[in-house]
Amino acid sequence: MLQGAFRVGEGLRRGLVTLPMPGCGSRATFRPAGSEGIDIIAPGRSEASVQKVRRAVAEGLSRWGGTVSGGELGICGGVPAGRGMGSSTSEVVAVLRAVAAAFGVQPSGKELAAATARSESASDPLMLDLARGTPLFDPVSCRVLAALDLPLPALEVVGFDPGGPEVPTDKLGRAEYSSAELKALDGLFQSLWRAVRSGDPRGLGRVATGSARINQRFLYRSELEEVISLAEGFGAVGVAVAHSGTVAGVLFDASEPAGRDGSDAVAGRLSDFGGEVFRFETGDVSGENLGELG
Template sequence: MTSTARPGVPGAGGLPTGTGYAPCHHGELLQGVFRDGEGHRCAGLVTLPMAGPGSDARFVRRPGTPPEALTVLPADRAKAARAAALTVAECARRAALPPCGGELRLTGDIPVGLGMGSSTSDVIAAVRAVADSYGLRLPADTVARLAVRAELACDPLMLDGRPVLFAQREGRVLEVLGPALPPLVVVGCTLGGGEPVDTLALPARTPAEAGADEVRAYERLRAMLRRAVATGDVRLLGEVATASARRGQQVLRHPEFEALTAVARRAGAVGVQIAHSGAVAGVLFDPAAPGLRHRVRDCVRGLDAHAIPATRTFTTLTTLTTVTTGKEPAHGPARRGVDRPTGPDTPRQPARLPAL
């Protein structure tokens, strides 16, 4: 459902203006090839939500201008620009107005190339800002469809942290795993020296090319994750994430992966997770485990001893509170009080979250 169309909030020069925000994630808990409800194979993933870094967008709509007169700042955000153009066409149709041009301005602090969903975050923020300029709030499945058209595959950031198995190349939910993930404490780090991963250079396989044994293995992990969410079993969740991460090494081949898992075992973690299309990784802890602070300190020291840079220690509890209380983050208005510079060379730096 969408709201009734209303004029966007007037911006500079009295033009209708909309804002949007989208979060990031911290890589995946599970990624592989699965079967949908009709038995068809699909690439799918379950992301690990993380509060903090995100993308803000502001769109100034210029009625009466041709739709190709659409600009974006920074100018290198081509995927967000495509998303904005597609959303203008969608919203103009819904509002019975002619498509027009405008200016999209993006700001954000998500590290690029680490597998944290920076491009999807830009795209979704852009979609929400354009829709907001028309006085519309597009449903999540429409946002997902527009995002896939803009960037060919997208992360489920439009769903605001709910644990779902998501077909990233099709923009649809394969399964809602439950209302919330079991609570986790995550010690984040980067592999491969933190260098961005060129996902286009990775070996590409279609779901049809996956072997039957491989699909069955992923379906077993899916069933285990479903059970972990239903029962709040943090240890079982960690087992699934570690198994998925290990499978991902067949493509990523991070030289530090065995050291990462060894550090996790010694620190009493429940497992590890990685970004299957990036360098970010995490050591997963049960927040109810005794001596948690000591375990986390041991983990950070162990990572340092293996020259694996620790980036942030965070908990999923903030995200889960949002989901379980039913209080959705604002999709339209961007976060206030954040003044980030824009420009083609604007660096995206990882925002260090408070350590435990």
């Protein structure tokens, strides 16, 4: 939704506000064992993903497992890797929750964030209760830099993935913003806060579009301006992109019944870009089965 560097407090901090995608997260189970060693059952996962899962199990055991240092972890489901949909964080959070549950623990979002930060190099705020608040989240430290006790206004999202090679998120270079971009990002952050406070999907959509355009210098998308024009032509409120992946989404005000015709038309047109078209609404983000778009 929004990603960049922001003047928070006395300094400049890297942060993001995510667009949660219900119903697409990973699922994990953990069975403690009396012996040492961690067995991972993760069909279809890459070796890098398996090693990250193994680190998350070890981190969970160190926090909640007492003297137990081994067990069997099974993980399935989730979202495609390398598309900017929070697949890595979804896996790590599912693993941490499974390990904690095996010992009768229900960790807070803050505890999960701290454990996630020790399990992967950069994360999304999928461990937090996004149904109750909107955080500006530092993806490296996994700390909340600022927050409102209100969720994002409900959006209908027509997402699409034009395909292409996976984006290796952990190998992307650090974005260095110009002074003009930093000023624009501060303005977008203030606009997002106003949109959340007032429940304004159109204001939110303008923020997403602005952030997508700034990100072009760091991860270029040849189709972006065409998609923005398409969105404007069918009454959408904006366009969100994964700032470190291939997926994007056209955003509609979920409270406007007339928006359904526009979203249907956009879904048909987005198929022209190739790849997969998918749809979801952001209203139900209270569960644990979350991914993200942007």
